[in-house]
Amino acid sequence: MKIDVVPTICPYCGCGCGMNLVAKDGKVVGVEPWKRHPVNEGKLCPKGNFAHEFLHRDDRLTTPLIRKDGKLVPATWDEAISLIASKFKEIKATYGPDAMACFASARVTNEENYIMQKFARVALETANIDHCARLCHGTTVAGLAKSLGSGAMTNSIKDIEEAKCVFIIGSNTFEDHPLIARRVARAKKAGATLIVADPRYNMTAKQADLYVQFRSGTDVALINAMMYVILSEGLEDKEFIKNRTKGFDALKEEVMKCPPEWAEPITGVPADTIREMARIYAKSGASSLIYSMGVTQHSTGTDNVLSMSNLAMLTGNIGKRGAGVNPLRGQNNVQGACDMGALPNVVSGYQAVINPELRAKVCGVWGVKDIPGKVGLTIVEVMNAIDEGKMKSLFIMGENPMVSDPDVNHVEHALKAIDFLVVQDIFLTETAELATVVLPAAAYAEKDGTFTNTERRVQLLRPAIAPPGEAKQDWEIICNIAKAMGVAGFDFKSQEEIFEEVRKTTPQYAGMTYERLSKPEALHWPCPDTSHPGTPILHTAKFSHPDGLGIFFGVPFKYQAERPDAEYPFILTTGRLLFHYHTGSMTRRSATLDDEVKTGFVEINTEDAKALGVKNGDKVKVLSRRGEIEIAAKVTPDIMKGIIFIPFHFAECSANKLTIAALDPFAKMPELKVCSAKVEVIPVEKKAPTGEPVKVAPKAGGH
Numbered sequence: 077m078k079i080d081v082v083p084t085i086c087p088y089c090g091c092g093c094g095m096n097l098v099a100k101d102g103k104v105v106g107v108e109p110w111k112r113h114p115v116n117e118g119k120l121c122p123k124g125n126f127a128h129e130f131l132h133r134d135d136r137l138t139t140p141l142i143r144k145d146g147k148l149v150p151a152t153w154d155e156a157i158s159l160i161a162s163k164f165k166e167i168k169a170t171y172g173p174d175a176m177a178c179f180a181s182a183r184v185t186n187e188e189n190y191i192m193q194k195f196a197r198v199a200l201e202t203a204n205i206d207h208c209a210r211l212c213h214g215t216t217v218a219g220l221a222k223s224l225g226s227g228a229m230t231n232s233i234k235d236i237e238e239a240k241c242v243f244i245i246g247s248n249t250f251e252d253h254p255l256i257a258r259r260v261a262r263a264k265k266a267g268a269t270l271i272v273a274d275p276r277y278n279m280t281a282k283q284a285d286l287y288v289q290f291r292s293g294t295d296v297a298l299i300n301a302m303m304y305v306i307l308s309e310g311l312e313d314k315e316f317i318k319n320r321t322k323g324f325d326a327l328k329e330e331v332m333k334c335p336p337e338w339a340e341p342i343t344g345v346p347a348d349t350i351r352e353m354a355r356i357y358a359k360s361g362a363s364s365l366i367y368s369m370g371v372t373q374h375s376t377g378t379d380n381v382l383s384m385s386n387l388a389m390l391t392g393n394i395g396k397r398g399a400g401v402n403p404l405r406g407q408n409n410v411q412g413a414c415d416m417g418a419l420p421n422v423v424s425g426y427q428a429v430i431n432p433e434l435r436a437k438v439c440g441v442w443g444v445k446d447i448p449g450k451v452g453l454t455i456v457e458v459m460n461a462i463d464e465g466k467m468k469s470l471f472i473m474g475e476n477p478m479v480s481d482p483d484v485n486h487v488e489h490a491l492k493a494i495d496f497l498v499v500q501d502i503f504l505t506e507t508a509e510l511a512t513v514v515l516p517a518a519a520y521a522e523k524d525g526t527f528t529n530t531e532r533r534v535q536l537l538r539p540a541i542a543p544p545g546e547a548k549q550d551w552e553i554i555c556n557i558a559k560a561m562g563v564a565g566f567d568f569k570s571q572e573e574i575f576e577e578v579r580k581t582t583p584q585y586a587g588m589t590y591e592r593l594s595k596p597e598a599l600h601w602p603c604p605d606t607s608h609p610g611t612p613i614l615h616t617a618k619f620s621h622p623d624g625l626g627i628f629f630g631v632p633f634k635y636q637a638e639r640p641d642a643e644y645p646f647i648l649t650t651g652r653l654l655f656h657y658h659t660g661s662m663t664r665r666s667a668t669l670d671d672e673v674k675t676g677f678v679e680i681n682t683e684d685a686k687a688l689g690v691k692n693g694d695k696v697k698v699l700s701r702r703g704e705i706e707i708a709a710k711v712t713p714d715i716m717k718g719i720i721f722i723p724f725h726f727a728e729c730s731a732n733k734l735t736i737a738a739l740d741p742f743a744k745m746p747e748l749k750v751c752s753a754k755v756e757v758i759p760v761e762k763k764a765p766t767g768e769p770v771k772v773a774p775k776a777g778g779h
């Protein structure tokens with residue numbers, strides 16, 4: 077019997093906590109703290125603590141599966157790879173590369189994402205490569221690129237401790253980024269004021285000194301009114317505005333139309349509360365602004381993000397310690413998947429595909445003449461293109477759109493209609509069940525490679541065990557398909573070899589080596605050469621635009637795409653719970669986590685529930701213009717009147733059967749955080765056949 081303790085990185089959220097996997101006889105039997113890890117200093121949240129439980133489930137995918145006579149049956153790797161290679165070649169020859177698309181994954185390594193986007197661009201010669209960042213911080217990448225020149229968290233996680241004020245808006249940090257929340261709690265203990273603005277009095281709001289409940293979809297109105305207060309009381313940082321920014325007049329013109337009394341009926345926040353939050357934020361000396369999905373997942377998401385940087389620049393709260401604009405990146409490697417160019421408009425290092433010089437540079441390293449120079453389709457656009465008969469093949473690695481995309485009835489229709497669907501995952505997900513070929517991948521504990529966390533820290537994974545059955549590394553599978561198609565440039569022997577190529581094409585990563593990354597501190601990009609120490613704080617002296625200036629934008633308030641009316645009177649918002657992760661493919665297979673919350677529920681405000689005649693635990697029907705679900709009601713005063721909330725983790729009562737695919741015009745982000753819905757009481761005789769009341773998990777929502 078041999079026990080190994082292997083230091084690696086948590087496979088769930090973007091905090092990027094370090095942890096030790098305890099392996100015995102080829103199995104991971106537990107997780108131990110990594111005490112000196114700079115992100116989490118030995119602490120883990122429940123998902124990290126139980127991150128080994130799904131690894132040895134007997135429903136892990138262990139062989140390729142091919143659909144024969146309508147059924148998925150086991151096949152050899154040779155069969156699977158040669159079928160995929162010949163189908164891809166046939167579809168490319170018949171319909172052209174525009175009829176093909178690939179989805180990369182924020183769950184797998186940088187190297188694997190790099191290979192996926194190279195595969196799309198070089199082997200399929202298609203521009204259609206995207207991943208779930210589209211549904212997540214796509215608007216952050218677009219908005220911060222416009223205002224600051226670069227779309228990432230400006231300060232480090234540890235730096236939050238130095239804030240004098242932490243302003244959290246649209247982020248349930250204590251449930252969704254618990255080890256960043258720990259830094260917020262420490263800042264507060266040291267005297268910082270915590271302001272939380274959110275439509276739900278969630279676990280994070282409960283820690284606040286000032287909690288501001290406001291209506292979903294009204295962020296721009298709230299922030300504009302805060303800036304009105306700041307300007308009319310002379311609280312802006314005049315030196316900073318003069319020396320480091322441009323566009324102030326446009327901002328001022330728009331903001332001065334938005335007094336707090338104007339914002340009050342739109343947001344539902346008393347004008348005096350808006351004044352109070354503006355004063356605390358502007359006067360603290362170092363205010364850290366933290367935001368996440370509540371801000372980004374809107375058809376006005378880019379506008380919302382611009383408002384965040386407007387507010388920070390107006391008060392000089394950027395480029396210094398304890399301050400910053402801090403979008404908390406969601407997935408363990410969503411920052412990295414974006415850095416690696418798993419996006420339809422840029423190759424690795426955010427180099428625009430429409431720029432011939434940048435393209436030529438990358439093509440030089442790849443040894444190819446050219447790659448597609450146009451911007452490809454995004455996730456929702458790919459689903460629409462399938463519907464229109466224009467998209468014939470889709471290769472999905474590590475995503476589960478049948479649960480995570482908006483309007484899943486539409487997604488299901490599309491994925492059933494497409495000619496050739498390949499899904500590469502660790503489990504047979506709702507999406508994999510619709511595939512023509514399913515490919516079994518190795519999970520995080522079975523691989524090396526790197527993840528980049530939310531603060532741009534690039535960290536090394538280390539394998540603790542071998543993959544189950546015949547499952548293979550994601551990078552290896554993609555390279556095998558490319559080689560079977562006869563395409564050169566995919567002859568890699570390890571993730572480290574791939575990383576060496578990443579360094580050549582990606583300026584931000586050029587100075588990193590596996591050896592340098594093997595230290596616990598790792599390195600924050602940009603790290604342009606091997607003597608560079610990395611960059612924990614961005615924009616200290618200048619912004620990333622060519623002239624070094626940050627840009628203000630006057631942002632007029634716009635309502636969401638679908639507003640409540642007599643037929644659908646509620647605003648439906650969606651999001652997450654502490655114990656579950658996205659589509660539940662891993663957390664619902666982890667006994668300890670699954671035990672905490674077994675299924676979904678809809679949060680309804682106590683007064684609304686009374687008016688509807690709904691009691692806590694009643695099964696109700698929730699309907700939108702796109703679909704309907706049956707779900708247990710959780711009656712609570714914690715949610716604002718007129719708003720209902722459904723966690724999107726549970727396929728059997730899927731929030732995304734209801735959500736809307738209305739898109740932000742710049743980032744093509746769907747409006748996952750607001751649509752209109754109605755709630756209907758299910759008459760008693762239609763309840764569960766046993767007559768038993770529907771159980772609501774006791775700890776649902778982390779309360």
Ligand SMILES: Nc1nc2c(c(=O)[nH]1)N[C@H]1C(S)=C(S)[C@@H](COP(=O)(O)OP(=O)(O)OC[C@H]3O[C@@H](n4cnc5c(=O)[nH]c(N)nc54)[C@H](O)[C@@H]3O)O[C@H]1N2
Nearest residue numbers: 246247248252292293368369370406407651652654657658
């Ligand atoms: N436990 C757990 N942790 C996770 C994940 C998970 O699935 N489970 N997923 C990871 C990923 S990929 C991501 S992106 C992050 C997301 O992390 P968060 O952004 O914290 O997650 P959400 O619950 O989607 O939304 C945050 C909050 O936005 C609020 N909100 C709703 N509508 C609005 C609005 O119009 N404006 C504002 N300002 N707020 C609004 C909701 O009430 C909610 O409390 O979490 C990461 N961490």
Ligand SMILES: Nc1nc2c(c(=O)[nH]1)N[C@H]1C(S)=C(S)[C@@H](COP(=O)(O)OP(=O)(O)OC[C@H]3O[C@@H](n4cnc5c(=O)[nH]c(N)nc54)[C@H](O)[C@@H]3O)O[C@H]1N2
Nearest residue numbers: 208211212474475476480500501517519650658659661724
């Ligand atoms: N209504 C609503 N919908 C949402 C959101 C919301 O707030 N509300 N949030 C959106 C956001 S922010 C996000 S990020 C998306 C997430 O959407 P998805 O990325 O589709 O969700 P996940 O469940 O994380 O799916 C990842 C898949 O990768 C698999 N996987 C894990 N590790 C590996 C590996 O090493 N290799 C391979 N090949 N596969 C692996 C998992 O089993 C899982 O099936 O959901 C979005 N959808």
Ligand code: SF4
Nearest residue numbers: 086088089093121124
């Ligand atoms: S905070 Fe995030 S990275 Fe850390 S243990 Fe929890 S899920 Fe894992």
Ligand SMILES: [Mo]
Nearest residue numbers: 211212406407
């Ligand atoms: Mo996300």
